Amino acid sequence: MSAGLVLEGVGKNFGGLKAVSDVSFAVPEGAIVGLMGANGAGKTTLFALIAGNERPSEGAIRFDGPRIDGLSPDRVVKKGIARTFQIVRPFAGLSVRDNVRVAALYGRGGFAGSAEDWVAAVLDETGLAEQADKPAQALTLSGRKRLEVARALATRPRLLLLDEVLAGLTPTEVAEALVMLRAIQAKHGLAILVIEHVMKALMRLCATIVVLHHGLKIAEGTPEAIAADPAVIEAYLGESAAHA
Ligand SMILES: Nc1ncnc2c1ncn2[C@@H]1O[C@H](COP(=O)(O)OP(=O)(O)O)[C@@H](O)[C@H]1O
Ligand SMILES: [Mg+2]
Structure with a gap:
């Protein structure tokens, strides 16, 4: 069994809405992984599933081997996973x-x-x-x-889930927050899964980035590979065109 967080075909329906569908990826022990995607892509829902605030409709979530999906939030915290909330x-x-x-x-x-x-x-x-x-x-x-x-x-925690902790900050505050996060990660040897809209910051912080689009994982790779990925570019250009 691999150490760290493993998502296997995870999905969540809210009534008829598929907020998350068939998402699989891993956050190995000590790794920093970024989670990117437009508004409504399913990022916060994925955190709710991992942290025990919501129960998956399908798939499995494992931490250091055993399944944790379906555990209550306090049990998940006791396992060593802590989340921040987008709305503080x-x-x-x-x-x-x-x-x-x-x-x-x-x-x-x-x-x-x-x-x-x-x-x-x-x-x-x-x-x-x-x-x-x-x-x-x-x-x-x-x-x-x-x-x-x-x-x-x-x-x-041994895994920290950060939901848009840089959103709304000035460029100087973002730079200071990145220094803080790197220092915390280095000192405690934590794994971090980080949702961020500030794309440059995400690219500087993470070795691996996972991209969600309408609840589906459309890409996973290094920041360089993600920035050049046609599916990612199309998803983002499509969104900005739709909002133009
Ligand atoms: N508790 C809920 N009940 C119903 N729909 C929800 C709930 N939470 C999220 N959603 C819907 O699921 C989709 C994904 O939302 P969310 O995970 O918050 O996206 P993101 O964090 O990527 O912006 C959205 O369409 C949102 O309206
Ligand atoms: Mg969100």
Whole structure:
């Protein structure tokens, strides 16, 4: 059995709508894989299936061998998979530190030191240490996106699912966030599956990119291969033509 996440023919129907169809790919241990696709392509739905928020209509999802599809979200977190939400979901009235504390308690535990040391380390790594005592609702968008990453990281995952954590950030904030993500990945040896519309950022971060279009996987390969893939170009040009 291969280590890491494996999707085998995964599909999800919402009533008559096939949001995801027959999607297969892997995120090996420690790898950074990008997930690309226009709005409505099925990217967030795929995260919901992996994280246990939704149950697949077909196919299997494995993590280090055993199937995880159909497990509840808290069981999936305990297996070592944590997701961020495209629409950020902090406890707005709690401080930044308390948000991270709650996530640490909900997570896998097993920190090297105390839970408080772990929370402090997570705040540090996500650049939130100086804002730790502010209420979450006082953060800027960039801060709230960092808090999403911090809350996911606090659960001590081995696979991090990042849903558009760079969306809406300025170019400088994107560059800083990429430095943060690379440092986190290197320090913890995490695997990361990252959904991103900022295509250049995705290309700089990932060794492999998977492209979804209307719920189907239409391409998988290196950033260079993806950028030159006729099916990808057609899907993207088709979308922009449709919105023109
Ligand atoms: N809970 C849901 N119920 C019904 N339809 C949904 C639900 N979640 C997503 N969809 C639909 O599934 C499709 C894929 O959505 P989504 O996964 O959010 O796409 P993406 O993240 O790639 O923009 C869209 O047509 C969306 O409207
Ligand atoms: Mg989405």
